[in-house]
Amino acid sequence: MLRVSLREISAALKEGQVSPTELCQRCLSLIKATKFLNAYITVAEDTALKQAEESEKRYRTGQTLGNLDGIPFAVKDNFSTAGIETTCASNMLKGYIPPYNATVVQKLLDQGAVLLGKTNLDEFAMGSGSTDGIFGPVKNPWSYSRQYREKHVQHSHTENEDSNWLITGGSSGGSAAAVSSFTCFVALGSDTGGSTRNPASHCGVVGLKPTYGLVSRHGLIPLVNSMDVPGILTRCVDDAAIVLGILAGHDPKDSTTVQDTFKPFELPSFIDVSKLCIGIPKEYHTPGLSSETLALWAKAADLFENAGAKVVDVNLPHTHYSIVCYHVLCTAEVASNMARFDGLEYGHRSNMDQSTEVMYAATRREGFNYVVRGRILSGNYFLLKQNYENYFVKAQKVRRLIANDFVNVFNRGIDVLLTPTTLTDTIPYLEFIKEDNRTRSAQDDIFTQAANLAGLPAISVPTALSEKGLPIGLQFIGQAFQEMQLLTVAKWFEKQMKFPMVQLQGVMDEGHTVSHHQKSAFFS
CATH class of the missing domain: 3.90.1300.10 (Amidase signature (AS) domain)
Structure with a gap:
């Protein structure tokens, strides 16, 4: 049942x-x-x-x-x-x-x-x-x-x-x-x-x-x-x-x-x-892909082809930038979103209240694990005034290129x-x-x-x-x-x-x- x-x-x-x-x-x-x-x-x-x-x-x-x-x-x-x-x-x-x-x-x-x-x-x-x-x-x-x-x-x-x-x-x-x-x-x-x-x-x-x-x-x-x-x-x-x-x-x-x-x-x-x-992106043939997964991918393509579908290789040329682009944009938004958890309005509040700054730091150290803290630090670095154009803005431009790759493929x-x-x-x-x-x-x-x-x-x-x-x-x-x-x-x-x-x-x-x-x- x-x-x-x-x-x-x-x-x-x-x-x-x-x-x-x-x-x-x-x-x-x-x-x-x-x-x-x-x-x-x-x-x-x-x-x-x-x-x-x-x-x-x-x-x-x-x-x-x-x-x-x-x-x-x-x-x-x-x-x-x-x-x-x-x-x-x-x-x-x-x-x-x-x-x-x-x-x-x-x-x-x-x-x-x-x-x-x-x-x-x-x-x-x-x-x-x-x-x-x-x-x-x-x-x-x-x-x-x-x-x-x-x-x-x-x-x-x-x-x-x-x-x-x-x-x-x-x-x-x-x-x-x-x-x-x-x-x-x-x-x-x-x-x-x-x-x-x-x-x-x-x-x-x-x-x-x-x-x-x-x-x-x-x-x-x-x-x-x-x-x-x-x-x-x-x-x-x-x-x-x-x-x-x-x-x-x-x-x-x-x-x-x-x-x-x-x-x-x-x-x-x-x-x-x-x-x-059906499109098969060439860029997804990447190091680390297991032979079993690759074989199933090929088998799936053959299934569509045998059923009469057209199966063609396609290019998504900016794919190899996507992980880095994603990391910059993800951590930048994480830093912004996690800023609300400061011990005053939302979430856990530390007892260490000698000063506002000490309370902020203690609250976030106690409330977040090392993964979250690490992404916040990275995001704040990318959003610094001297880094903003070189990281966040460029990542947004790359994001548009990645999106356009998909548009171009579907338009074909x-x-x-x-x-x-x-x-x-x-x-x-x-x-x-x-x-x-x-x-x-x-x-x-x-x-x-x-x-x-x-x-x-x-x-x-x-x-x-x-x-x-x-x-x-x-x-x-x-x-x-x-x-x-x-x-x-x-x-x-x-x-x-x-x-x-x-x-x-x-x-x-x-x-x-x-x-x-x-x-x-x-x-x-």
Whole structure:
């Protein structure tokens, strides 16, 4: 029951095969059983059960139902949720309870969805592994798949020894893990440089980054205002389209959203790709790309070509500048956004109040981790009067060139670009932490952040398992506000690949403790 699509679970609810309360309880039980994944920061059990009971009443009394009535969802802990703690996985906001819901959260609630809780992330969404938050790293559910553990993990006789687990990718790793482990049917993430698509690829789920401005950012605690986009994590492309139809559209509380009314769409069941032109960016053949990912990329291109689509190589000549450009603009906006957390108006306040300056410094030292402090320092350096023209202004000019590269390609008749999502499949945590945060982010977001710089929609679709039995995703990048075309292509590709989603063997009883040896049996 927890492994079905949104349409299937909605039909089951309407037919009385399961009630909203029963469904909510199953998800809450599974969250407890998979607590070792550390996917959730806050589980809003009482709130969720109350919302499920309200939904059950609507079903029972024949009231008008929302599109997601009774269906459980989760939210990354950098979206404001009324009455539920919102921390951004940081000491700076620990204990903060917003008085309002982010627009995207409210839209889901308005459709009857049931909010289970808030998911884990890198502190203030600054990272690519979901390993740098104050609540500890998120573990990838695929760490416990039989295929991976039997081939690549030396089983220990020590009950608590578990050093071979894999990262989820970040920064929306908690949301990706929540969907992948079947504790919810959809989760919201945020995507600034790939933070939805990266963990989607590593966790074997669908990760959609809409066009900038299509979905409201109101209530999303900002990282980079000019690039932040709420992301959607689901188990299939159809589900992503359904959720996008609910979330998209103008919001008077966010001046950057589109003014036109968004019309939700349904993806066709029969899809003909023979008239499409698929672009393969030459610049995405980059050092570090694994042979398996490269082979799947080529296989995907062949699939389109064999179906009659035109597949052509394209040039995005300024791609190799995008990581540096992104770093300058990202840190500059981070420095500006984080300035509000000074101990006076927002967040944590240090007790060291000998002077305002000492209190500021102590507050920020205690409230931010080394990653956030490092980005603030870099951003302030780039924004210094003597550096502004040489760094920030030049980076903005390069950003325009990168955006124009995409415009030029699409103006040539290209419908959608096909690229890898990440360089490789996911890696063990102990290997991941050998590199510093900035280096890791540059490596892991190499294929994703250009779409944010250009404001384009992009989606990661799970494609196949590597030799290690781990997911590899491929990315499609579309034209601005052409989500229907992008998702239609992604759905066709999804059907061809028939990705083997991880299957849970059963829902464990509430309160049951999962031992080290039981974890490998829990996931097939």
